[in-house]
Amino acid sequence: MENSAEKLPFPAELMSERLLVWYRAQGRELPWRNSRDPYRIWLSEIMLQQTTVTAVVDYYHRFLVRFPDIETLAAATVEEVLTLWAGLGYYSRARNLHKTAQQVVSEKKSQFPQSVEQLQQLPGIGRSTAGAIAALAFDLPEPILDGNVRRILSRLFAVRAPARDRSVEKRLWRLAQQLVPAHSAHDYTQAIMDLGATVCTPKRPGCEQCPLAELCLAKTFDLTAVVPMFRQKMKVPTRRQAIILIVSNSKKLIRRRKTEGLLGGMLEFPVVDLSDRVAPTTAVCELLSSYGCQAAADYIGTIRHSYSHFRLEAEVYTLSCSQVQIKTDHDLYWQSDADLDELALHGAHKKALALSRAKRRATDVWD
Numbered sequence: 001m002e003n004s005a006e007k008l009p010f011p012a013e014l015m016s017e018r019l020l021v022w023y024r025a026q027g028r029e030l031p032w033r034n035s036r037d038p039y040r041i042w043l044s045e046i047m048l049q050q051t052t053v054t055a056v057v058d059y060y061h062r063f064l065v066r067f068p069d070i071e072t073l074a075a076a077t078v079e080e081v082l083t084l085w086a087g088l089g090y091y092s093r094a095r096n097l098h099k100t101a102q103q104v105v106s107e108k109k110s111q112f113p114q115s116v117e118q119l120q121q122l123p124g125i126g127r128s129t130a131g132a133i134a135a136l137a138f139d140l141p142e143p144i145l146d147g148n149v150r151r152i153l154s155r156l157f158a159v160r161a162p163a164r165d166r167s168v169e170k171r172l173w174r175l176a177q178q179l180v181p182a183h184s185a186h187d188y189t190q191a192i193m194d195l196g197a198t199v200c201t202p203k204r205p206g207c208e209q210c211p212l213a214e215l216c217l218a219k220t221f222d223l224t225a226v227v228p229m230f231r232q233k234m235k236v237p238t239r240r241q242a243i244i245l246i247v248s249n250s251k252k253l254i255r256r257r258k259t260e261g262l263l264g265g266m267l268e269f270p271v272v273d274l275s276d277r278v279a280p281t282t283a284v285c286e287l288l289s290s291y292g293c294q295a296a297a298d299y300i301g302t303i304r305h306s307y308s309h310f311r312l313e314a315e316v317y318t319l320s321c322s323q324v325q326i327k328t329d330h331d332l333y334w335q336s337d338a339d340l341d342e343l344a345l346h347g348a349h350k351k352a353l354a355l356s357r358a359k360r361r362a363t364d365v366w367d
């Protein structure tokens with residue numbers, strides 16, 4: 001527990017009681033809700049990081065069909081896991097999921113540890129996720145501090161400083177710890193998540209329906225529109241690339257990215273960075289000739305894709321070349337077009353593929 005507990009403006013039990021009454025009447029029905037299985041809870045918590053419930057539900061069901069327990073997940077290849085994860089983004093989560101499964105199976109006899117300290121030793125499990133697993137699977141009075149809880153606590157206590165500032169973050173963790181009840185930690189944790197998702201929303205919170213309205217300092221002082229506060233946003237840089245879809249005999253050339261780093265282990269089409277010093281067509285030609293191909297590719301359009309720390313603007317080229325002899329290997333190979341949808345192509349390249357198919361359909365219509 002964070003040291004030096006703070007004097008609260010209301011009894012902690014009053015807040016948790018109100019929240020629990022509200023949750024038992026109005027909590028959400030979610031597929032992972034009625035389980036106390038740490039595997040399912042961990043899986044849902046990792047999927048929900050940076051992702052909405054709506055986006056996660058189908059992936060969650062698909063994962064459980066393919067990997068019903070931690071042993072099956074640990075025995076899979078990382079490529080299989082990435083393939084099932086394709087489209088959900090933040091792919092390091094999938095790689096860490098796989099590593100954690102292997103670690104829990106081999107070092108912990110397939111049993112998740114219960115303490116937040118031990119949970120945090122596992123790949124991809126931070127303090128809030130560890131708290132969620134401990135509370136939801138083992139009913140331990142451990143706090144969480146995800147985006148929803150950060151917002152609710154900032155408003156309840158009218159915190160007028162950016163919630164991500166280190167000292168504010170420390171204070172919020174301390175408050176989160178003080179508020180979590182000794183009993184019913186499982187329900188309390190679900191309740192506070194639900195309140196943030198459905199009532200105390202980022203814009204226009206529904207204070208009229210909020211069970212905590214009478215306790216909330218932001219509501220009392222009419223600060224709900226300005227709290228939580230945010231740090232000034234850094235300008236996100238734009239990177240430029242060219243993506244080249246090389247087609248030969250109904251197959252496309254794809255390559256696997258290195259295991260480590262951004263989008264590690266995912267599949268993509270050949271790609272080249274663009275700069276102002278070289279014309280895009282020249283950069284594309286250079287890449288093609290490094291494959292032993294002298295033909296010119298056709299520009300078909302530009303796609304844009306956002307990552308957490310940069311924006312990508314990629315020109316998309318296609319080249320149909322049945323004569324080309326490209327030296328392929330484990331990481332660069334031909335893949336049948338029909339199978340591409342089932343593979344772990346990352347988001348930007350899925351867009352490039354969709355663009356090429358749309359162009360092709362349009363050409364078929366007008367030819």
Ligand code: SF4
Nearest residue numbers: 200205207210213216
């Ligand atoms: S009263 Fe309004 S601002 Fe305060 S916790 Fe409830 S919904 Fe959020």
